[in-house]
Amino acid sequence: MGFSLRDLAERSGVSAPMLSQVERGETSPTLAVAEKIAAGLELTLSQLLRLDEGEHVSVSRAGGRRRYERGGHRFEELTPPLPGQRVDVSLHTLAAGAATGGPSDPPMHEPGSRETAVVLTGVLALVVDGTRHELRAGDSVTFDADLPHHFENDGEEATRFIAVIAAGLRRS
Numbered sequence: 001m002g003f004s005l006r007d008l009a010e011r012s013g014v015s016a017p018m019l020s021q022v023e024r025g026e027t028s029p030t031l032a033v034a035e036k037i038a039a040g041l042e043l044t045l046s047q048l049l050r051l052d053e054g055e056h057v058s059v060s061r062a063g064g065r066r067r068y069e070r071g072g073h074r075f076e077e078l079t080p081p082l083p084g085q086r087v088d089v090s091l092h093t094l095a096a097g098a099a100t101g102g103p104s105d106p107p108m109h110e111p112g113s114r115e116t117a118v119v120l121t122g123v124l125a126l127v128v129d130g131t132r133h134e135l136r137a138g139d140s141v142t143f144d145a146d147l148p149h150h151f152e153n154d155g156e157e158a159t160r161f162i163a164v165i166a167a168g169l170r171r172s
Helices: 005-012 016-023 031-040 045-049
Strands: 067-070 073-077 087-094 114-121 123-128 131-136 140-144 149-152 159-166
Touching: 005 016, 005 031, 016 031, 031 045, 087 149, 114 123, 114 131, 123 140, 123 159, 131 140
Parallel strands: none
Antiparallel strands: 067 073, 073 087, 087 159, 114 140, 114 159, 123 131, 123 149
16 A cells, blocks of 8 residues: 555554554554554455455455546556555556646655556656656556656646556565
């Protein structure tokens, strides 16, 4: 999900030191604290504790996905929020002249993360660590997502692309 301890502390109302202790297995949270953590992760307590895993398949219906919009950047998460999930897939639409990476966009991803973007329609520029990479429909790119990066649409029409973020896979 890409939250830092500080982000989750703000979202959940649970202190960063307590979250760190829980993450390292040094303490077990009370049910009340676990419920706050779940809410901060936009999960139910059952999802956090994996109590609702009777099935091995999780379908994400088009009408039930989490959607966000920031300026000319719209995106929806295609993968459901499952505990322990290390890969997120999202569909993005970037209006002509729009860019990601603004002050209200999510922070960079956790250390070792990789991202792959596949351009479905339009033109897209990826700027990673100050270097620009031009992409067109059908192109894909994979990069170290923990580096400063953003996408730009310098075209005259909206661009659609899919992003796949794999958390903490890179070791160097």
